[in-house]
Amino acid sequence: MNIKYEKYLSMEDVPAGKILDVILKKRNISQKKLAHMSNEYPQRICDYIKGERKFTIKASISIEKALNINIEGFFFKIQANHDIYTFIMKEERKKHPDLSKLSKGLFWDTRIDKINWIRNKEWVIQRAFEYGNDIEIKEIIRFYGIETIKQVIPNIKNKWNSNTRNDNYQKYIL
Numbered sequence: 001m002n003i004k005y006e007k008y009l010s011m012e013d014v015p016a017g018k019i020l021d022v023i024l025k026k027r028n029i030s031q032k033k034l035a036h037m038s039n040e041y042p043q044r045i046c047d048y049i050k051g052e053r054k055f056t057i058k059a060s061i062s063i064e065k066a067l068n069i070n071i072e073g074f075f076f077k078i079q080a081n082h083d084i085y086t087f088i089m090k091e092e093r094k095k096h097p098d099l100s101k102l103s104k105g106l107f108w109d110t111r112i113d114k115i116n117w118i119r120n121k122e123w124v125i126q127r128a129f130e131y132g133n134d135i136e137i138k139e140i141i142r143f144y145g146i147e148t149i150k151q152v153i154p155n156i157k158n159k160w161n162s163n164t165r166n167d168n169y170q171k172y173i174l
Contacts, residue, residue, distance in 0.1 A: 010081075016076075054079060060079075096115070101139040106136055121148065129165045141173070
């Protein structure tokens with residue numbers, strides 16, 4: 001029975017409460033029934049699901065026993081993984097190019113303040129080399145470095161706007 005639950009341990013971008021909600025829905029168990037089965041207050045179960053309360057080790061163990069999940073600290077571990085993921089994402093979002101040198105038009109389909117510049121570097125570099133002006137391309141090169149650009153651009157398989165991308169690669173990198 002634990003094999004189907006182990007997959008949730010690696011889902012670091014999903015909060016533990018959401019996973020509890022999915023499990024309850026799959027097993028057709030109400031929050032009230034789980035509260036009774038685990039000897040937790042019904043409002044606490046609701047708060048875990050909404051993400052308004054963190055799982056304690058005690059609560060995690062009592063809920064997993066009630067649900068017959070034989071992975072000790074299951075929800076607490078998921079919560080810890082999610083907390084680590086959230087922290088890393090916040091730290092990565094602090095690292096970004098000089099946004100005053102980038103136009104909102106370059107990233108027309110997203111909010112520039114929501115871009116994770118570290119995890120989306122391939123997309124950012126591609127976008128800058130396909131649509132960016134001189135200042136924007138130079139800022140992306142400064143931020144990521146020439147070696148990173150040299151690794152990313154040649155590996156882009158998309159043919160869309162490849163002439164502009166390759167021309168800019170020749171002009172600024174080679």
